Amino acid sequence: MSGLLAALVMAEACDAVTVIERDALPDKVAQRPGVPQGLHLHMLLSSGLRALEDLLPGVSAELRSKGAPVLDARDLSQAYLDINGRVLCRHGTVSDPEAIRVILASRPLLESVVRERVRSLSNVTILDGHDVIEPTVRGRTVTGVKVGSRCTVHAFEVPADVVIDASGRSARTPAFLEAHGYGRPVEQTYRVQLSYASQLFRVPGGMLHEKAAVISPTLQRPTGAGLLANENGTVILTLIGIGGQRLPADLPSVLEGAARLLPPHICSVLGAAEPIGELHHRRYPASVWRRYDKLTSFPVGFLVVGDAVCSFNPVYGQGMTSAALQARALRKALADNGAPDLSGAYFRKAARQIAPIWHANRLNDFAVTPTTGWTMWPQRAFNAYTTAYMAAASDDAGLTEAFLRVLQGMDSGLTLASPVRAARVLAHSVRRR
Ligand SMILES: Cc1cc2nc3c(=O)[nH]c(=O)nc-3n(C[C@H](O)[C@H](O)[C@H](O)COP(=O)(O)OP(=O)(O)OC[C@H]3O[C@@H](n4cnc5c(N)ncnc54)[C@H](O)[C@@H]3O)c2cc1C
Incomplete structure (x- = not known):
């Protein structure tokens, strides 16, 4: 997601942009191995939707036209939110519903809409099925990236004036910098030990009134649950464990766990719904912020975006919003500085976007970490x-x-x-x- 949004912004300023992706990209809406988190509860925040709409005008309408439900705050009964053991108000209305509108697209749908918009740009090429091996440098300036095909042993260089690492949380840029004498960025990190167990269901139309339900974990109750309605009558249920809490390994036990958290009418709908595919598990050990903004020297023309810079505890759903805000920071840095001296300006602007999200994330975790x-x-x-x-x-x-x-x-x-x-x-x- 961060790579696509960075490509979109670069395409506004550069002659040609190449997006290099390890996976063979699907031409329809589908999960893919490089984004295993797409199998779990995934929601773009209202603030992220605003930023995305700014980058890609009309994206909200497109998501809706492809069946993504809208969580409309004019009707508070559409959400069941149990935070710290108290259920929030479900009647009445709010003064500014537009500000907190949420479009409940699944991660594969959201990504496919963004990807196709980026793919349609005449100066963008998407080279999928290829691994980025590492950037190439001459002196202190990047000259491109070395790329390997996933089907053959063929490796080649893609020349570039600007190289952006958007390879996610396990990005290899810190090791690359160290090997080239720049030193690794300082890492701010703290343990989260989050676990997710998720199952997708098909729910016949009209059976479920709620479009979202969240039962937050608390200090006394280290398991929570989240449920979101997605496109095509699908609903994703995720059990959330904190502090290393082990989650059930089979669907009946997950449903039992959900029954202890969600209201009975939602659980009986889930019990009667058709499960789609398997139950998926995922662990998330720690939040990490790599402080590229604090480095005193950095290769000219090299940038890092998205989870490769900062990966947040996903339970608050801020990662894609951060990616969109970083893309806007990149657009601003390009406008202010021009491509040749981009890195420092971008890293400083991106850090200003990341900092409030990071601190909010830490504070929320503090509430549930013993x-x-x-x-x-x-x-x-x-x-x-x-x-x-x-x-x-x-x-x-x-x-x-x-x-x-x-x-x-x-x-x-x-x-x-x-x-x-x-x-x-x-x-x-x-x-x-
Ligand atoms: C369980 C879980 C739940 C989450 N829930 C939410 C949520 O509800 N809301 C939200 O906003 N965010 C959520 N996130 C975070 C969100 O998924 C990320 O923040 C978001 O995807 C932005 O990440 P990214 O694009 O930087 O990296 P990624 O999404 O990790 O993408 C990295 C891409 O790089 C490719 N790649 C990696 N290495 C190479 C290589 N060497 N060569 C070529 N390609 C490569 C991968 O195949 C992949 O396509 C969640 C994360 C997790 C783990």
Whole structure:
């Protein structure tokens, strides 16, 4: 996703762009081995949809025309959100529904729509079925990439003035930099130990009213669940384990686990639905931010984007949004600096986009990661306020809207503790007592 969006932006400024992808790319909407996370709960946040629409005007309409359901905040009953053990308000309406509109396309559909738009650009070539081996350099400047075919042993060089690594979390750029005397970027990392178990279902039309359901894991309950309606009457269910929690290995046990979390009417629909394909598991050990913005020297004409720079705990669904925001940072850096001196300008701008997402992600993880010593007290205070907030939000559409705006990346989490909202939360707690 980050590679396609970077290609789109580069195509606005350069004569020719080549996207090199290891997988043989499907010409229809389909899962593929290079993106195994596509088999799990995947949602583009409202803020990401805005950024994507800015990069690819009309993309929302195209996703809808291909059957992606819309989660419309004008009807709060379409979502069942149990956060910190409290179900958010499901009646009433919000003041700005457009800001938190979500289009529930599966990852393969979203990617295929973006890919076909990029493929249709006359100056973009997609070279699939090829492995990038490493960039080629002359002195301190990149000159292209060495590429190997996956079908033959044939290796060759693709010359380029700018090379962008968008190869995801396991990108080899740190090792490449070290081998060429630049030093590896500092890595900020913290353990997440997340596990996912996901099953896709076909649900006959009209059986399920909710388009999204999320039951967040908590300190006391290390398993959560997520359910999203996707295109063509499909629904994805994911059990989420935190702190190394082991998840069931077979579908009946997953459904049993879901039944302990989701409301009975949703579980009975799942019980009667047709499973599509197998149950899939995935683990995610740690969030990592590689600080390319802090490096003092870097090969000229070389950039890194997407998960290769920063891979977030996926449970908050921020990765594709970050990819879109980084693509916009790249567009801005190109406009400000011009291609020859791009790296430093891009890395600084991208870091400004990544930082708020990273800190929000860390804070949320802090709420569910067991702590000892002095950190127990800030954690208790944070969780006590969050629980009180969610309890107040359970019958307050305004507080629910404010939380949804934060969840969808539209506002900072600090807005939930504004004096007005804190007073409403306090008043609600006092009334309950
Ligand atoms: C379980 C899970 C759930 C997630 N859920 C969400 C979610 O709900 N919402 C969200 O926004 N984000 C989510 N994410 C994160 C999201 O998938 C990524 O942030 C997003 O895909 C952007 O990543 P990327 O394009 O940088 O890398 P990737 O998506 O990893 O893509 C890397 C690409 O590079 C190719 N490649 C790798 N090495 C080479 C090579 N040497 N040569 C050629 N090609 C190569 C791969 O085949 C692949 O196509 C989730 C992630 C995980 C793991």
